[in-house]
Structure formats: C-alpha cells, structure tokens
Amino acid sequence: MNTRSLKPTLLAALFAMAGAADAARPSPDEQLAKALDGRVAGKPVKCIPLRNIRSTQVIDRTAIVYGGHGRTIYVNRPTSGLAFLRDDMILVTDTRSSELCNIDIVKLMDPGSKMITGSIGLGDFVPYTRPAKDSTD
Template identity: 50%
Template sequence: MRIIPSIMLSAALTAAGVQAQAAPNEKGEAKLAKEIEGRVAGKPVSCINFRDIRSSRIIDGTAIVYETSGRKIYVNRPTSGASFLRKGDALVTRTSLSQLCNVDIVRLYDTTARFERGSVGLGQFVPYEKVKSAANGG
C-alpha cells in the first residue's frame, strides 16, 4: 500500500520539476526575442571565426549570442545541454582550429563557486543583421 503513495508523490515532484524548468525557457525565449528584435535572420552556418567574436552572452536555458564586428550577431541554440546555460557562467572551449564550430563542446564554469557545472554541444550559428531603414539612411 505504501508503494502507491510513493509513486504518486514521485510523479507529482517530477511534474513540478518539469513545470519549473519550462518557466526559465519561456523567459529565455522572451529575452532572445528582445536580443534579435530589429534584426533579420540569415542562412545558418556551421562555424564562425574566433577573431571575429567581440563578446558572448548566455540567454538562460536557451542560447548563446556571439557578437561580431559590424552589425552582426550569431545565435547558437545548443543541440544538447541548453538547460545548463546560465547567465554569469564562463564559456570555455578548447579547439585546435581558428573557428568555433557546431561540432564543438563548450564547458560551463560557475564563476562564483569556481567549478565546472556542465557542458553544451553547439548547434548551427544563425546570423542576424540589423534591418536597414530608409529613415536613418542605411
């Protein structure tokens, strides 16, 4: 008889965990939408050059935004581990190439506690450029 209440409790906790996990993704999607507002998506690419990356930002549980020179940003939605993404973590990548590619694994370090928290497998890099309007001459 004790098995049934345990199963029900376990199911309830699992459902609560799933609901709690979904909320940050919705917030992440909203933040990403703001990030790309006024920009147009281009054709996804497999790699971007390290020398072109000016900065990177983590969108909690959703994506990594790489800002490059000029008017372009690249959005990478990891193919695995996106739920580990958390603002404030450091992104650490080891590669022998001069490019960051969709086959690379990025490790995530908690900068406060100073330990590795997980990793993500990168996906395609989607470029976004600002829309040129006639009002501002370009």
C-alpha cells in the same frame, strides 16, 4: 515584542520579494527577442571565425548570442546540455582552430567555485543582421 511571531512574517516577506524579483526578470524568450530586435535571420552556418566574436550573451537554457563586427550577431541554440546553460556561468571554449564550430563542446564554469558544472554541444550558428539604413529616408 514576540520574536516568534515576527519570524514567519519576515520569511513570508522575503519570499514575496524574491518572487517579485523573478517576475520582473524577462523570460528567456523575451531576452532573445530583445537581442534580435530589428534584425533579419540569415542562412545558418556551421562555423564562425573567432576573430569576429566580440561578446557573448547567454540566454538561460535557450541560446548563446555571439556579438560580432558591424550589424551581424550569431545565435547558437545548443543541441545538448541546455539544462546546464545559465547566464551566471562562465563559458570555457577550447578550440583547435581559428573558428568556433557546431562540433565544438563548450564547458560551463561556476564563477564562485571555479568548477566545471556541465557542458553543451553547439548547434549551427544563425546570423542575424540589422538591415542597412535606407539613404532615401
């Protein structure tokens, strides 16, 4: 069997599989829409209490979704550094108060090398609340 002819075929198959995996992955807009499904936007706020943050979801080059207590989540669309914002990075936040605010800088750390790879400037936090179920249903 000729191994030279197998190498280009094998490489083409690997590239095709990688492309199919990327195509199957939802776009950042689709990921954000899924996170906000059934929620209503409220008035943007400059800060959110750290004690209310229970989880974070990074949407590549788009936003950070902060999960909170109850029916409300907060979406932050950074004002700078979006090129560094990737879902495989670790968010490193160093605040000097009990709140996370739109003036704070968030550093991004590569999980493998543990090196800081960039930073983002936070924008306002938009609360998205899931409406209470109507008891007359």
